[in-house]
Structures are given as structure tokens and as C-alpha cells.
Amino acid sequence: MSTLTGPAILPILLLCASNIFMTLAWYGHLKFTSQPLWIVIFASWGIAFVEYCFAVPANRYGYGVYSAAELKTIQEVITLTVFAAFSVIYLKEALTWNHLIGFAFIAIGAGFIFKGPIGAGH
Template sequence: MPQLSVPIVTIGLLLASNIFMTFAWYGHLKFKTAPLMVVILASWGIAFFEYLLQVPANRLGHGHYSAAELKTIQEVITLVVFAAFSVLYLKEPLHWNHLVGFALIAAGAFFIFHRWS
């Protein structure tokens, strides 16, 4: 059975971890009547699973990627996951200014990953 490459596994784990974390941080916004302590505890419970994926992703990926590159990958994934979450789960539209802001952050990723000679 072929082994998956470090970049594929790292990015896959970061993507999965970010889905958990997005629900931990923002999923409770649909449950405004729930007591704050309940949503905090639920968020911690969800975040536990995020850590089970995030920590191995960073450990595996470090060496192939620098810490700055890992953080940049995480931030780009965060934007993609959050944009989908916002539209699909929270039913909040993305406006042109959100997309421009996200594009500028993605442009920052170019500067992190570009090999300057």
C-alpha cells in the first residue's frame, strides 16, 4: 500500500483540525439561548479533538515545512473553512470586501512560500 506524502498528511490533518476548531469557536452562535458555561464546555470538548489532529500535523509537518510555513498553511485553511462555514452553517453571506481581505492574506502566503534567490 503506498504511503501518503508528508505534505498530504499534514495538510489533511490541518484541514480536519480546523473544521473542529471552527465549530468549537463559532458553532455555538446558532445556540444563543444556551447558557454560556454550557457552550464553553462544549467548545472545549470539540477543541480536544482539534488538538488530537493539530499537534500531530505540526509535529509531522515540521522539518518538511518551517514553523512559519505551517502557520501560514493553517491560516489559509482557516479562511477557506471559515468562509464555507459562514455561508453554509451560519447562513451569512460573504461580501466582496471579505473576499478581497482573504485574497490579501493569501497573497501573504505567496511571500512566505516563494523561494527568493
């Protein structure tokens, strides 16, 4: 397996693709408020199916390389990154200092997940 698709990288790439589709499914319809809700629900459901086609293999391939908690943490950090870009580029919303500080605190929390048990081995 090449470095770009190695066991540690492949789940991250799949989670990136997954999160792009999920962000579209959850928030893409916000620009189509004139469409009936049932139509956007079914459209979002179809997009979410594609998201699952990336998320399930990401977790299947990633588990063992990463713990379940680490996979979830990777997914959440990717979600915030994709959402921040999506909200600025697609929804044309401002990314404020409040958002950046909040995301930074979440990133700090993610760092603790990957650090391992505090005090272990000391």
C-alpha cells in the same frame, strides 16, 4: 507512504480536519444563544480537544517538510477557507466582495511566505 498521505500532504489533511473542529468549537455555538454560556464553553472545550488531536500531529509530522512559518501559513489559509464555507453554509451569512478581497490579500501574503527570502540567491 502513498502520495495521498505523503509527508507533504498528511500535515495539510490533518490541518483541514483540525480547522473544521476548531471552527465548530469557536463559532458553532452561535446558533444556540439560549444555552447558558458555561455549557457552550464546556462543549466548545470538548470540541477543541478533538481539534488538538489533529493539530498537534499535523505540526509534528509537518515540521521538517515545512518550516514553522510555512505550517502556520498553511493553517491560516485553511482556517479562512473553512471559516468562509462555514459562515455561508452553517451561519447563512453572505460572503461579500470585501471578504473575498481581504482573503485574497491574505493569500498573497501567504505566497510571500512560500517564496522564500526576497533577493536570496540573486
